[in-house]
Amino acid sequence: MAEVSADARIGAPAGKVWAQLTDFASYGRWNATHTSFPQGGPETLETGATFAENMKLMGFPAEVQWTVEELEPERVLAIRGKGPMGVLVGTRYTLTPEGDATTLRIDGEFTGAAVSLMAGKLRDSATAALNESLRKLGGLVG
Structure with a gap:
């Protein structure tokens, strides 16, 4: 298993950060590993919703089939998915309001035989991508 995390303080209220985070049409503007949603993001953002995402990590393209595992508007979005070679992926976005600012933490995990x-290398690449994504997201809403 490889686990990664990163967090950043973003100079915008949680509602504004959440709106950007859940605007699937704009993922390419901030998410460093995202390349496309072949059928678009989830039709309705709710627990159990599914969607496919094309990603690139460590230079390799991958399609992940995601399921929304936990959803608490303006607080938590957790998704779990299955990628190529039996790799299981989890991503959790946690927003902590701090007045007119928000701390956004992203936790990710990768499990499966290919991961070991x-x-x-995966941990280093994913951590760099998380930090870049946070910087870009902060620039969009801050």
Whole structure:
């Protein structure tokens, strides 16, 4: 298993950060690993909703079939998915309001046989992507 996390204080209220985070049409503007949603984001953002995402990590393209696992508007969005080679992926966005600002934490995990072969490299690449994504998201809403 490889686990990664990153957080950033964004100079915008949680509602504004949440609106950007859940605007699936704009993911390409801030999410460093995102390339496309082949059928668009989830039709309705709710627990159990599913959607496919094309991503690129460590230079490799991958399609992940996501399911929304936990949803608490303006607080938590957790998704879990299955990628190529039996890799399971989890991403959790946690928003903590701080007056006119918000701390956004992203936690990710990768499990599966293929992960153990490249866990260190995957951890480094994913952590860099999370930090870049937070910087870009902050620039969009801050």
